[in-house]
Amino acid sequence: MAKPSEVTDATFDADVLKAPEPVLVDFWAPWCGPCRMVAPIVEELADEYAGRVRFVKLNTDENPSTAARYGIRSIPTLLVFKSGEPVGQIIGFRPKNDLKKRLDAAL
Amino acid sequence: MTAAAPKEYDIVIVGAGPAGLTAGLYAARARRKTILFERKVTGGQIATTSDVENYPGFPDGINGFDLGQAMQRQAEKFGLEMAYADVTDVVFNAEGKRHLVKTSEGDYLAKAVILTGGADYNKLGVQGEEELTGFGVSYCATCDAAFFKDQEVAVVGGGDAAMDEGLFTTRYASKAYVIHRRDQLRASKILQERAFANPKMEFVWNTVVEAIEGEGKVERLRLRNVKTGETSVLPVSAIFIFIGLTPNSQYLQGKLKLDNGGHAYVNLWMETDVPGVFAAGDLRVDSARQVVAAAGDGATAAIRADHYISSEFGGEPGAGVWVEEAATAE
Numbered sequence: 341m342a343k344p345s346e347v348t349d350a351t352f353d354a355d356v357l358k359a360p361e362p363v364l365v366d367f368w369a370p371w372c373g374p375c376r377m378v379a380p381i382v383e384e385l386a387d388e389y390a391g392r393v394r395f396v397k398l399n400t401d402e403n404p405s406t407a408a409r410y411g412i413r414s415i416p417t418l419l420v421f422k423s424g425e426p427v428g429q430i431i432g433f434r435p436k437n438d439l440k441k442r443l444d445a446a447l
Numbered sequence: 448m449t450a451a452a453p454k455e456y457d458i459v460i461v462g463a464g465p466a467g468l469t470a471g472l473y474a475a476r477a478r479r480k481t482i483l484f485e486r487k488v489t490g491g492q493i494a495t496t497s498d499v500e501n502y503p504g505f506p507d508g509i510n511g512f513d514l515g516q517a518m519q520r521q522a523e524k525f526g527l528e529m530a531y532a533d534v535t536d537v538v539f540n541a542e543g544k545r546h547l548v549k550t551s552e553g554d555y556l557a558k559a560v561i562l563t564g565g566a567d568y569n570k571l572g573v574q575g576e577e578e579l580t581g582f583g584v585s586y587c588a589t590c591d592a593a594f595f596k597d598q599e600v601a602v603v604g605g606g607d608a609a610m611d612e613g614l615f616t617t618r619y620a621s622k623a624y625v626i627h628r629r630d631q632l633r634a635s636k637i638l639q640e641r642a643f644a645n646p647k648m649e650f651v652w653n654t655v656v657e658a659i660e661g662e663g664k665v666e667r668l669r670l671r672n673v674k675t676g677e678t679s680v681l682p683v684s685a686i687f688i689f690i691g692l693t694p695n696s697q698y699l700q701g702k703l704k705l706d707n708g709g710h711a712y713v714n715l716w717m718e719t720d721v722p723g724v725f726a727a728g729d730l731r732v733d734s735a736r737q738v739v740a741a742a743g744d745g746a747t748a749a750i751r752a753d754h755y756i757s758s759e760f761g762g763e764p765g766a767g768v769w770v771e772e773a774a775t776a777e
Contacts, residue, residue, distance in 0.1 A: 373512030
C-alpha cells in the first residue's frame with residue numbers, strides 16, 4: 341500500500357513544489373474527526389493513482405506556516421499541486437467517488 | 448436495457464449516526480441480513496463533537512468521533528454490513544411488501560427499512576455565507592477553530608451546539624462573540640453557566656447576521672438588532688454557525704407522513720405510517736436530540752422490525768424476548 345508520506349514546513353518546497361509529478365496534499369490535524377475519515381480514502385486513492393500522483397499529508401498543528409501560506413482555514417482540505425502551483429482545492433469530507441472526480445478534474 | 452437486479456436484504460438502514468448504528472447492532476444480533484448506508488461520516492453529528500459528556504458509561508466524556516467508530520466496530524462484529532453511498536430515492540411496497548432503496552451504489556430490496564438520516568445544521572442563508580464557507584465560515588468549531596488563534600470570532604445560535612462549539616473556539620480565539628436573535632439561551636443550564644463564566648465569550652443579544660463580508664476570507668459581519676433595528680459592523684476572522692437543524696427527509700416528502708418541519712411521524716415502536724418502515728433519532732417527531740435517545744430509538748426500531756419481518760414474511764424473530772409476548776404468557 342502506497343501510504344501518503346508526511347511533509348513538513350521544512351520539506352514542503354522539495355517534496356511538493358519541486359516534485360516532477362502532480363502532488364495531492366492532505367491538510368489534517370489529529371483532533372479533526374472528518375480528517376480521520378478522509379485519511380483511509382486518501383490512502384486508497386494513493387494506491388489507485390500510484391506512479392501518476394504523489395500523495396502526502398501535512399499536520400497543520402505542527403506546520404502552521406505552510407497552512408497559513410495557502411490560507412487553510414478549514415480541515416480536512418486537500419490541495420492539488422502541479423509544477424509548484426495549487427490547481428485544485430477540496431474542502432471538507434467528500435465520498436471517495438466525489439474526490440476522484442475532483443482530483444481527475446484538477447489533473 | 449436492463450438494470451442490475453436489486454440486492455436483497457432483510458433490513459436496510461439509512462444513516463450511520465447513533466440511531467442507525469444501534470439499529471444495526473440489534474438487527475445483526477437478531478441475525479437479520481442488514482446493510483447500513485452512510486453518505487458522509489460514521490457517527491453523524493457526533494463525529495465532529497470533541498467531547499460527548501452526557502452518554503452514560505463515560506464519566507470522563509468521550510470524543511464523538513471515537514464513540515461513532517466504536518459503535519460501528521461493535522455492530523460490524525455481529526455482522527452488520529456498512530456501505531458509503533448516497534440514498535437517492537425509496538419506493539415503498541415496490542415488490543409486494545418489500546421496499547426498494549435506491550443508492551448511488553445500486554438498488555436494494557428490503558423487508559424492513561429503518562430511516563436514521565438525522566439532521567443537518569441550518570445555513571443562515573445570508574450573502575457571503577456560501578462563497579466564504581471554508582474561508583472563515585464554518586459549521587464545525589472542532590474542525591476549524593485552531594486556525595483562528597489569537598483572533599476574534601463569532602458564534603451564531605443559542606442552543607447546546609452553539610455554546611459547546613463556542614466554548615471550544617475560546618481555546619484558540621482571543622474572543623468569541625455569541626450572536627443570538629433572542630435575549631436568552633436555549634442551551635442546557637450547565638453549558639450556559641460555563642459560557643457566562645468564560646471571560647472570552649461576549650454575548651450580542653437580539654441580533655441577527657445580515658451579511659458576511661471579506662475579500663477571499665471572512666473579515667466582518669453586518670449585524671442588525673431585531674428590537675431596535677440598529678445595524679452595525681463586527682470585524683471577525685471567522686463565523687461558526689449553529690442555528691438549528693433540518694431533518695434529512697427531502698427524499699421522503701409525499702411518501703411518509705411528515706410534520707411541517709420534515710420530521711417523520713412515528714409511534715412508540717418507531718413505526719411510520721408505512722408498514723415495515725421505521726424512523727428513529729433526530730429524523731422523527733419529538734426527538735430529544737440526544738445520543739442516548741437516538742441509540743434507544745434505534746434499538747426499539749430494530750427489535751420491532753425483526754418482529755415485523757417474522758409476522759409478515761414468516762420465520763422466528765431473532766431479537767429475543769418481546770414485551771407483548773412476555774405479558775401474554777401463561
